[in-house]
Amino acid sequence: xxxxxxxxxxxxxxxxxxxxxxxxxxxxxxxxxxxxxxxxxxxxxxxxxxxxxxxxxxxxxxxxxxxxxxxxxxxxxxxxxxxxxxxxxxxxxxxxxxxxxxxxxxxxxxxxxxxxxxxxxxxxxxxxxxxxxxxxxxxxxxxxxxxxxxxxxxxxxxxxxxxxxxxxxxxxxxxxxxxxxxxxxxxxxxxxxxxxxxxxxxxxxxxxxxxxxxxxxxxxxxxxxxxxxxxxxxxxxxxxxxxxxxxxxxxxxxxxxxxxxxxxxxxxxxxxxxxxxxxxxxxxxxxxxxxxxxxxxxxxxxxxxxxxxxxxxxxxxxxxxxxxxxxxxxxxxxxxxxxxxxxxxxxxxxxxxxxxxxxxxxxxxxxxxxxxxxxxxxxxxxxxxxxxxxxxxxxxxxxxxxxxxxxxxxxxxxxxxxxxxxxxxxxxxxxxxxxxxxxxxxxxxxxxxxxxxxxxxxxxxxxxxxxxxxxxxxxxxxxxxxxxxxxxxxxxxxxxxxxxxxxxxxxxxxx
Amino acid sequence: xxxxxxxxxxxxxxxxxxxxxxxxxxxxxxxxxxxxxxxxxxxxxxxxxxxxxxxxxxxxxxxxxxxxxxxxxxxxxxxxxxxxxxxxxxxxxxxxxxxxxxxxxxxxxxxxxxxxxxxxxxxxxxxxxxxxxxxxxxxxxxxxxxxxxxxxxxxxxxxxxxxxxxxxxxxxxxxxxxxxxxxxxxxxxxxxxxxxxxxxxxxxxxxxxxxxxxxxxxxxxxxxxxxxxxxxxxxxxxxxxxxxxxxxxxxxxxxxxxxxxxxxxxxxxxxxxxxxxxxxxxxxxxxxxxxxxxxxxxxxxxxxxxxxxxxxx
Numbered sequence: 106x107x108x109x110x111x112x113x114x115x116x117x118x119x120x121x122x123x124x125x126x127x128x129x130x131x132x133x134x135x136x137x138x139x140x141x142x143x144x145x146x147x148x149x150x151x152x153x154x155x156x157x158x159x160x161x162x163x164x165x166x167x168x169x170x171x172x173x174x175x176x177x178x179x180x181x182x183x184x185x186x187x188x189x190x191x192x193x194x195x196x197x198x199x200x201x202x203x204x205x206x207x208x209x210x211x212x213x214x215x216x217x218x219x220x221x222x223x224x225x226x227x228x229x230x231x232x233x234x235x236x237x238x239x240x241x242x243x244x245x246x247x248x249x250x251x252x253x254x255x256x257x258x259x260x261x262x263x264x265x266x267x268x269x270x271x272x273x274x275x276x277x278x279x280x281x282x283x284x285x286x287x288x289x290x291x292x293x294x295x296x297x298x299x300x301x302x303x304x305x306x307x308x309x310x311x312x313x314x315x316x317x318x319x320x321x322x323x324x325x326x327x328x329x330x331x332x333x334x335x336x337x338x339x340x341x342x343x344x345x346x347x348x349x350x351x352x353x354x355x356x357x358x359x360x361x362x363x364x365x366x367x368x369x370x371x372x373x374x375x376x377x378x379x380x381x382x383x384x385x386x387x388x389x390x391x392x393x394x395x396x397x398x399x400x401x402x403x404x405x406x407x408x409x410x411x412x413x414x415x416x417x418x419x420x421x422x423x424x425x426x427x428x429x430x431x432x433x434x435x436x437x438x439x440x441x442x443x444x445x446x447x448x449x450x451x452x453x454x455x456x457x458x459x460x461x462x463x464x465x466x467x468x469x470x471x472x473x474x475x476x477x478x479x480x481x482x483x484x485x486x487x488x489x490x491x492x493x494x495x496x497x498x499x500x501x502x503x504x505x506x507x508x509x510x511x512x513x514x515x516x517x518x519x520x521x522x523x524x525x526x527x528x529x530x531x532x533x534x535x536x537x538x539x540x541x542x543x544x545x546x547x548x549x550x551x552x553x554x555x556x557x558x559x560x561x562x563x564x565x566x567x568x569x570x571x572x573x574x575x576x577x578x579x580x581x582x583x584x585x586x587x588x589x590x591x592x593x594x595x596x597x598x599x600x601x602x603x604x605x606x607x608x609x610x611x612x613x614x615x616x
Numbered sequence: 617x618x619x620x621x622x623x624x625x626x627x628x629x630x631x632x633x634x635x636x637x638x639x640x641x642x643x644x645x646x647x648x649x650x651x652x653x654x655x656x657x658x659x660x661x662x663x664x665x666x667x668x669x670x671x672x673x674x675x676x677x678x679x680x681x682x683x684x685x686x687x688x689x690x691x692x693x694x695x696x697x698x699x700x701x702x703x704x705x706x707x708x709x710x711x712x713x714x715x716x717x718x719x720x721x722x723x724x725x726x727x728x729x730x731x732x733x734x735x736x737x738x739x740x741x742x743x744x745x746x747x748x749x750x751x752x753x754x755x756x757x758x759x760x761x762x763x764x765x766x767x768x769x770x771x772x773x774x775x776x777x778x779x780x781x782x783x784x785x786x787x788x789x790x791x792x793x794x795x796x797x798x799x800x801x802x803x804x805x806x807x808x809x810x811x812x813x814x815x816x817x818x819x820x821x822x823x824x825x826x827x828x829x830x831x832x833x834x835x836x837x838x839x840x841x842x843x844x845x846x847x848x849x850x851x852x853x854x855x856x857x858x859x860x861x862x863x864x865x866x867x868x869x870x871x872x873x874x875x876x877x878x879x880x881x882x883x884x885x886x887x888x889x890x891x892x893x894x895x896x897x898x899x900x901x902x903x904x905x906x907x908x909x910x911x912x913x914x915x916x917x918x919x920x921x922x923x924x925x926x927x928x929x
Contacts, residue, residue: 154886157705165662239676243665277662312715313878314789337876339787340885343771344876347786350779500891504658507670522663535664543663 145319145332148600148615149355151345155316155338159307160296161280162233165241167523170276171358171610172336175318177301179279180207180226181271185614187433187527187606189272193221193281193302199562202266207274209257213325215283216306226259227251228284244273244526268562272435272526276609304329304613313338329613342367349374349597356602357595358610362422363476365593375598378422378591382431382606383523384532385423385474387481387585390545393516395464402582404454406444408488409481415588418476423588428575429522429532431589433606436529436558436571441579443586451488463489467515470494471502474519481519481585507542521590525607529571530558536584537574546583631915635908642904643694646897647687655679656703656891677703690897699901700894704886709898712883717902719789720879723871724864726799731806731860735853738807739814740841746819755815762808766867770801770874787876798875802867806860813856817849824848851918858914862907 156169161177164170182192194207213221230251233240247267252260261270273279281302287295299307304326305318316336320329337354339345342364348354350373360368368374389396389405396402411425427443430436455461470478475496482492495515497505505513506520520543524531535543538555554577557570578584592608602615657673665673674680678689693700699709742754777797778786785794821827827844835843865880872881880899887895 158707163706165660236672236676239673241660241662241673243662243669246666246669311878312712313719313882337788339876340882341873341876343774344787344874347774347778351782351786353785353788500659500889501654504654506663507658507665531664 147333147335148331148612149335150610151337151339151348151354151357152359153340158296159299162238162240162242165277172316173280174609174611175305175334176299176303176307177280178303179276180274182275183605183607185605189275197271202562203263205261205270207259211257213302215302216300216321217286219283219285221281221302222256223253223259224284225281227253229282233278242277245278266560266562268567269526269528272528276525305334330616334612349595355597356600360593360595362419362593366420368595373597375596377594379604380606381590381592381608382433383521383590384426384429384431385521385587385590386429387517387519388536388545389583390516391583392547396516398458399581400454400458404451405485405585406582407447407451409484409585410446411587414480418480422591422593426586426589428578428586429584430529430575434524434527434529436568438572438575441575448488455488465491465493466517468492468494468517469515470496470519471499472496473499478519533574534559631912635912638908639904643901646900647690650893650896651683653891659890699898702892702895704890704892709894713898713902716878716880716883719877720868720881723798723802723868723877723879726795727802727864728861730799730803731810734807735810735814738811739818742815743818758808758811761804766801766805767870767874769804770871773797773801789878798871798877802864802871806864810853810856814849814853817852818845821845821848854917855914858910861910865903865906
């Protein structure tokens with residue numbers, strides 16, 4: 106038998122494909138030509154994910170906002186101390202319950218030269234609330250329309266009263282777009298080449314690789330110190346570590362405590378913790394046959410050693426919380442005490458409630474918080490309360506959180522909530538009023554307090570209601586009060602910048 | 617047309633139809649499973665969205681329509697090569713995939729090239745020196761390669777070459793240097809599989825009559841290996857290489873995650889974690905098409921390489 110002839114076609118084909126693919130990479134590398142050659146000073150930031158797009162009305166994720174807040178200015182902003190201060194709006198006031206008036210800065214232009222004025226505000230906010238836009242930003246739902254008073258004054262006319270509108274236009278929903286330019290290019294091209302008034306201009310974006318911004322020389326608040334901002338998505342903390350050590354990345358934002366621990370102790374890596382506002386707490390089902398007894402709920406609170414949890418599980422990245430309103434938020438009541446850590450007291454309360462032999466509860470959480478849940482299970486186990494843990498994939502957990510059927514989350518569930526508006530009502534609204542899906546509280550008194558918090562525009566009245574609410578929560582203990590998470594950053598040690606308490610990467614102040 | 621030719625065409629036609637059946641099954645299974653995994657709106661909207669906003673978003677995305685309508689709609693789109701629009705990125709799935717495809721293709725093909733070269737070298741050396749210390753060493757290394765998870769190898773390579781020695785970039789994309797570590801990581805498992813197979817196949821072939829005849833006619837050992845041994849031993853190897861190309865695409869999901877490689881793998885992970893149905897379906901269709909096409913090509917290549925297969929077809 107003659108040996109078969111080896112065809113060269115296959116090899117040739119394979120080599121051909123390989124060769125052309127290689128060529129394609131060469132090409133992209135060529136036209137990318139990262140700025141290093143030009144000598145521009147770039148700040149290279151890695152975060153978990155990149156924006157899903159650059160239309161600020163379609164982006165409700167924090168990683169996306171971290172990019173957009175550098176391209177677009179909002180109407181208001183939080184300063185380093187967490188105070189709400191003017192940004193594109195120079196001042197604001199509530200005319201009545203249905204009308205918020207904003208006065209605007211007069212020296213602002215968009216990156217394309219278009220002037221920022223009252224029409225920009227009307228266009229931006231009315232586009233956001235238009236159902237056609239299909240925006241995922243829900244904060245401005247109470248706004249009905251915008252009225253132009255003069256070139257630099259607008260009124261947000263409300264369908265329902267909303268006392269925290271000025272806070273809500275400091276981030277999502279507050280981004281100002283150029284109406285004339287938008288009309289010319291359309292939504293799609295606008296999102297591909299966004300134009301704002303912000304401290305950095307958009308340069309280019311190669312998806313999953315690099316998003317580049319450059320300093321806006323004409324920014325009304327002065328030119329930022331860095332010539333360029335580079336954003337890269339690095340979902341894997343090990344990549345981020347290697348990135349800092351091999352000088353590909355200057356800064357990694359929003360590390361979770363475990364990832365931060367991985368980075369500890371490496372030369373050339375500097376870790377920084379800043380106070381953050383994300384609250385973690387366990388929602389107890391106050392309708393549950395055992396948990397409906399307030400003594401049981403208090404017992405659980407006495408059994409959990411929060412400082413130990415923070416030290417052992419979170420690597421000290423958090424602050425104990427006595428309530429679910431962050432310390433920095435409007436309405437936080439510093440006089441509400443944390444429950445004393447006292448397993449003896451806890452056991453006695455359980456015995457009084459008729460549960461001296463303990464019991465078992467079903468406990469649901471996202472598997473991202475597995476370590477915290479296991480620590481809680483250990484601590485509650487010491488007073489005879491067994492937890493039947495159900496750890497879910499984050500998507501499934503998120504879905505059950507908004508499901509109609511409350512029993513899908515068991516008799517208790519762990520949740521984290523970021524009320525970025527820094528208003529005490531932000532966290533409370535989803536977890537307290539009896540008609541909200543995540544709430545396991547059925548109390549007319551709590552509902553009445555929530556109505557005041559959500560609808561009154563008098564700050565003093567709201568403050569009083571917020572304090573009363575937090576004291577009531579301490580009494581009733583419908584939650585296991587846990588902690589307020591820190592913001593963890595890693596840098597190469599050469600960047601001078603501090604996040605404000607909402608943690609967004611507004612980089613105009615970076616040096 | 618000769619009868620044998622007609623038979624070949626008929627076989628090809630049947631294979632093509634069954635491939636379409638496989639694709640349809642893959643699409644349907646993914647459609648059903650992804651719908652069963654839950655509602656993406658919970659992930660797209662922030663936590664304090666109210667019922668009206670949730671209903672509105674579902675209507676906008678077409679998720680409030682009956683499942684069967686969504687399914688037929690999707691199949692109809694597929695026939696027009698329209699994979700729908702990503703819920704997360706609000707862009708056509710086709711353009712998202714095309715954007716990322718070159719990076720994954722480059723990675724998988726580089727890994728395949730490494731596999732072919734390294735596996736043929738290792739397999740041949742081991743087979744020719746069967747039973748020697750070299751054989752045991754090579755096969756030992758291969759066993760380690762086959763039993764080590766790619767993500768672990770990847771992390772070790774990053775630590776060694778990226779962080780300690782700083783000779784290769786630890787992550788990123790753009791130059792040949794960026795390609796080295798991920799391609800090697802991805803190739804290691806395939807190299808091991810193919811090298812082992814090639815060794816045993818070669819050992820068998822080298823003992824056959826025609827090889828002895830060639831040796832007896834005075835052909836040198838290298839000539840015997842190239843002209844007789846490898847040529848005959850490569851048939852099973854091609855089957856496995858075909859399967860490995862599929863495995864390489866799958867392995868790219870992990871490798872791309874480790875090396876921050878901007879390919880289909882990372883896109884798929886994002887799509888899954890956000891329940892971006894159209895995008896998940898799109899990437900699955902892509903993987904299924906690749907597998908089906910590679911299998912077809914492998915089958916056809918038999919006929920070209922081995923005349924026995926051709927005459928039987």
